[in-house]
Every structure is written in structure tokens, then in C-alpha cells.
Amino acid sequence: MTQDLKTGGSQGYLRIATEEAFATRELVDIYLRMIRDGSADKGMVSLWGFYAQSPSERATLIMDRLLDLDERRIADMDATGIDKAILALTSPGVQPLLDVEEAKGVAARANDYLAQACEKHPDRFIGMGAVAPQDPEWSAREIHRGAKELGFKGIQINSHTQGRYLDEEFFDPIFRALVEVDQPLYIHPATSPDSMIGPMVEAGLDGAIFGFGVETGMHLLRLITIGIFDKYPTLQIMVGHMGEALPYWLYRLDYMHQAGVRSQRYERMKPLKKTIAAYLKSNVLVTNSGVAWEPAVKFCQQVMGEDRVMYAMDYPYQYVPQEVRDMDAMDMSAETKKKFFQTNAERWFNL
Numbered sequence: 001m002t003q004d005l006k007t008g009g010s011q012g013y014l015r016i017a018t019e020e021a022f023a024t025r026e027l028v029d030i031y032l033r034m035i036r037d038g039s040a041d042k043g044m045v046s047l048w049g050f051y052a053q054s055p056s057e058r059a060t061l062i063m064d065r066l067l068d069l070d071e072r073r074i075a076d077m078d079a080t081g082i083d084k085a086i087l088a089l090t091s092p093g094v095q096p097l098l099d100v101e102e103a104k105g106v107a108a109r110a111n112d113y114l115a116q117a118c119e120k121h122p123d124r125f126i127g128m129g130a131v132a133p134q135d136p137e138w139s140a141r142e143i144h145r146g147a148k149e150l151g152f153k154g155i156q157i158n159s160h161t162q163g164r165y166l167d168e169e170f171f172d173p174i175f176r177a178l179v180e181v182d183q184p185l186y187i188h189p190a191t192s193p194d195s196m197i198g199p200m201v202e203a204g205l206d207g208a209i210f211g212f213g214v215e216t217g218m219h220l221l222r223l224i225t226i227g228i229f230d231k232y233p234t235l236q237i238m239v240g241h242m243g244e245a246l247p248y249w250l251y252r253l254d255y256m257h258q259a260g261v262r263s264q265r266y267e268r269m270k271p272l273k274k275t276i277a278a279y280l281k282s283n284v285l286v287t288n289s290g291v292a293w294e295p296a297v298k299f300c301q302q303v304m305g306e307d308r309v310m311y312a313m314d315y316p317y318q319y320v321p322q323e324v325r326d327m328d329a330m331d332m333s334a335e336t337k338k339k340f341f342q343t344n345a346e347r348w349f350n351l
């Protein structure tokens with residue numbers, strides 16, 4: 001069945017894409033400044049040294065599309081049958097910025113700009129806010145502003161912040177605020193910190209091809225194993241790229257986690273109320289960004305439940321119309337497919 005790609009739901013569901021990126025010129029210019037003045041880490045040099053400076057077709061097309069939150073994006077959504085896009089400031093956001101005041105200003109202006117675009121296209125765009133985890137109390141206030149004044153439906157954090165992970169007590173105000181407003185955290189990949197990226201960047205494996213997933217999967221595991229969901233049982237954390245491979249690892253994760261806890265090998269590895277598998281089924285949501293692959297979608301549905309797997313395109317980094325057709329054509333009940341494309345996103349983002 002190759003149905004033509006149309007918006008409007010004539011195929012039985014709306015298509016809601018849940019990991020869609022935009023950039024502001026201000027932020028990209030800061031990345032370029034950091035690359036020039038030597039304050040960028042290796043990952044920023046690799047990622048933004050490419051997208052913001054390469055004359056290649058991939059880089060220039062992606063830059064143009066990232067910077068547009070208006071007609072061009074709507075036209076691309078129309079061309080691929082995407083009814084609604086859940087938008088977030090592209091990775092790594094303001095998290096690498098060394099001047100915390102500057103980081104907060106850039107994030108707040110990006111949030112205002114995104115809110116305006118969502119107001120202009122209310123039936124097409126939905127916003128997730130950006131925060132500056134460098135200042136967790138400010139981020140908590142920005143989460144409340146996003147939820148109450150800007151109409152945002154969650155926040156996106158691009159993995160580590162200058163090598164620091166969200167399981168540190170320092171970042172607790174962010175989780176408290178999310179639970180207060182009852183909104184999800186989307187942990188999006190970033191390039192690995194300098195302490196981890198060496199052998200990956202040397203082989204060209206630091207970005208979306210592999211490094212992103214390894215580092216982000218580890219980040220979520222750090223949060224699960226510190227007991228974040230015992231502390232905040234209603235918190236929902238989303239990750240893209242088919243759960244950054246954690247569903248595939250799950251059996252081994254649980255076996256070795258329990259072995260580690262029993263033997264008290266690591267001070268930090270304390271008993272949890274539930275198994276890692278159980279947290280994936282109660283507190284974690286995955287999207288298929290970058291993975292338009294039926295066996296992987298079905299595997300995640302089988303492991304986590306069909307209510308916890310959502311569609312994402314990862315525009316503009318993976319703008320591939322054929323992938324939408326392939327997901328439409330999955331051999332799956334109409335009910336399950338509607339959950340994947342539409343109703344799971346409506347439920348978990350509270351649309």
C-alpha cells in the first residue's frame with residue numbers, strides 16, 4: 001500500500017512528529033564564536049564546525065531549514081504529510097555556553113521566538129522549551145513560564161551540560177518543576193564530552209551515527225539507577241532513536257544491575273523499588289526519530305508496550321519522505337498504528 005502523503009488524517013490518523021529541531025541565528029553565531037576562540041569542546045567543533053560552515057549540500061540545506069519556523073517548514077510538512085511538529089531548540093542548545101547569563105538570555109529569546117511561531121501556526125506547531133541547566137533554579141522558573149505563559153508541552157535537554165549529568169543533586173530543581181507542571185523531559189542527544197569522545201571522533205563515530213546514542217542511553221541509565229523514578233514516580237522521560245538502544249540491552253541491564261546491587265560493588269548502585277524493565281514501562285517513552293525501521297518499532301512496542309512508542313521524523317536532519325511511507329505501510333493493526341503516529345503523542349504531551 002503506497003498511499004500518497006497527505007495531511008488531515010485521511011489514512012486514519014494524524015501524523016505528529018515529536019523530535020523536530022529549529023535553531024536561532026544568535027545561537028549558531030555563538031557556536032561559531034566558541035569554535036574560533038577555542039572554548040568549544042571537541043564535539044561542538046565536529047558538529048557545528050560542520051553544519052554552520054560546510055558548503056556541502058547536506059549542511060546548507062539543513063541550516064536553511066533549521067532557521068525557518070514559518071512557510072518553508074510548513075511546506076516541507078505538507079510535502080511529507082506531517083500534521084503537527086513538536087519543536088525544540090536544536091542540540092546542544094545553550095548548554096555548552098560558559099557565560100551563564102548569556103545562556104539564559106539566548107534560551108529565553110529562543111523560547112519567545114518558538115512561542116510566537118506556535119501562536120502563528122497553532123494547528124501545526126507545538127513547542128518544547130529550552131532551559132539552561134547551568135542554573136537549575138532559573139531553569140525551573142523557565143519551565144513554569146513555558147507551561148503557563150508560552151503554551152509549551154515539555155522541555156528538551158540535550159544530554160550532558162559541560163560533562164555534568166542530570167542525576168547530580170545540583171539539577172534537582174529541574175525535576176521538581178517538571179513534576180509540578182506535570183510535563184515530560186525529552187533527553188535529546190548531544191556530542192559526548194571531551195572525556196568520552198576521543199576514540200569516537202577519531203573514527204567519525206561521534207555524531208548521530210553512534211556516539212549520540214551511546215552517551216544519551218548512558219545518561220538515561222544514570223538517572224534510572226540513581227532512583228529518579230523512585231523519587232518522582234509521576235515523572236516521564238522521553239528519548240529518541242528507539243530508546244537509544246536501551247530496550248535492546250534491557251535483559252542484560254537488569255541482570256547486571258541486580259548482580260551489582262547484590263554484591264555492593266559500587267557505592268552509587270543502590271537497590272531500586274523496581275527493575276529497569278519496569279521503569280521503562282512506567283516512566284520512559286521512546287520515539288523512532290532516525291529509525292524508520294519496522295522491526296525496531298515493533299521490538300520497542302513489544303518490550304515497552306504500544307502506548308510508549310511514538311513517531312518522530314527528526315526534521316531537518318533526516319527529512320526523508322519515503323520513511324513516512326514506510327512507517328505508514330508497517331504491518332500493524334490500525335489501532336496500534338494510530339497510537340504510534342497520533343494518540344500516544346496527544347496523551348503524553350497532553351495536547
Ligand code: 1DF
Nearest residue numbers: 021090091092207208290314317
Ligand atoms: C544530527 C542528528 C544532528 C540529530 C542533530 O542535532 C540531531 C546529525 C544537532 O545528523 O548530525 O538532533 N538527531 O537527533 O538524530
Ligand code: MN
Nearest residue numbers: 019021289314
Ligand atoms: Mn534530533
